[in-house]
Amino acid sequence: EELRIFAPATVANLSCGFDVLGCCLENVGDEMLIRKNDLREIRITKITGQELPLESDRNVAGVAVQALLKEARSTQGFDIEIDKKIKAGSGIGSSAASSAGAVYAVNKLLGEPFSKNELIKFAMEGERLASGNAHADNVAPALLGGFSLVKSYEPLEVLKLPSPPELRMVILHPLIEIKTRDSRAVIRQNVSLQKAIFQWGNLAALVSSLYTEDYALLGRSLKDEIIEPFRSILIPHFDKLKAIALENGALGFGISGSGPSVFAMCKGEENAENVRGKLEGFYADKNIAFELHLSKIN
Numbered sequence: 001e002e003l004r005i006f007a008p009a010t011v012a013n014l015s016c017g018f019d020v021l022g023c024c025l026e027n028v029g030d031e032m033l034i035r036k037n038d039l040r041e042i043r044i045t046k047i048t049g050q051e052l053p054l055e056s057d058r059n060v061a062g063v064a065v066q067a068l069l070k071e072a073r074s075t076q077g078f079d080i081e082i083d084k085k086i087k088a089g090s091g092i093g094s095s096a097a098s099s100a101g102a103v104y105a106v107n108k109l110l111g112e113p114f115s116k117n118e119l120i121k122f123a124m125e126g127e128r129l130a131s132g133n134a135h136a137d138n139v140a141p142a143l144l145g146g147f148s149l150v151k152s153y154e155p156l157e158v159l160k161l162p163s164p165p166e167l168r169m170v171i172l173h174p175l176i177e178i179k180t181r182d183s184r185a186v187i188r189q190n191v192s193l194q195k196a197i198f199q200w201g202n203l204a205a206l207v208s209s210l211y212t213e214d215y216a217l218l219g220r221s222l223k224d225e226i227i228e229p230f231r232s233i234l235i236p237h238f239d240k241l242k243a244i245a246l247e248n249g250a251l252g253f254g255i256s257g258s259g260p261s262v263f264a265m266c267k268g269e270e271n272a273e274n275v276r277g278k279l280e281g282f283y284a285d286k287n288i289a290f291e292l293h294l295s296k297i298n
């Protein structure tokens with residue numbers, strides 16, 4: 001018995017939702033093949049596309065599956081093959097795709113003892129291994145699709161939010177690696193009341209805009225004065241990229257997860273294509289190596 005799946009990339013934070021908001025990309029992601037074995041063992045049998053640990057207790061997919069099997073009290077063994085298309089340290093949920101994909105497939109092969117929402121906590125164990133912190137803002141949208149909101153971590157409560165159909169994400173990935181662990185270290189631990197008010201006003205408005213499909217309000221809400229000022233310093237020409245995206249009609253622009261990828265959220269394919277071209281042209285002129293993606297949110 002085996003299952004072949006697509007494990008999607010995700011964009012976490014979305015400016016005002018640090019550690020609580022994320023969305024799932026439709027056409028960017030890894031491929032995984034998960035197969036039952038008779039060895040009562042989790043084996044990472046093959047990884048292509050990236051150099052990552054094959055020992056299952058050092059691999060995010062292995063650790064996430066172990067957490068699931070422990071709670072299910074199952075001794076079933078699995079072989080996991082991963083074709084990594086998402087680069088590690090890119091900021092579009094590379095570790096989350098592996099963790100979420102693995103628990104999703106294993107759960108299916110076990111006859112679905114857990115709901116998708118219940119799988120989030122197992123996938124978070126992969127994030128703990130990867131970054132030292134078990135955040136859910138990538139694994140939740142990878143499992144649930146669309147947008148998701150972590151209402152609270154203790155107890156864990158995650159909500160799926162609607163996804164306005166015309167939204168498009170342009171992802172620009174400068175080919176430098178930023179480890180989530182490191183980009184969490186540059187953030188301040190204390191926030192002023194003034195900044196907190198600004199942030200929760202925007203986050204609430206953003207959630208409202210998803211329900212009402214108010215694209216303009218969504219754009220006005222993609223703001224972040226708490227994290228972006230510190231992390232953007234690590235991204236080449238961040239302020240200029242942002243100016244280019246907004247001048248060319250993007251709804252909003254920000255850092256994808258912990259970077260270095262940045263995102264431009266756009267309304268409609270045509271605008272997204274235009275913004276993509278402008279961002280591409282700017283980095284090409286500066287001789288900066290990059291990758292680009294354009295995707296629906298699904």
Ligand code: HSE
Nearest residue numbers: 012019135180257258
């Ligand atoms: N919310 C996490 C962070 C996501 O920004 O550190 C990491 O991809």
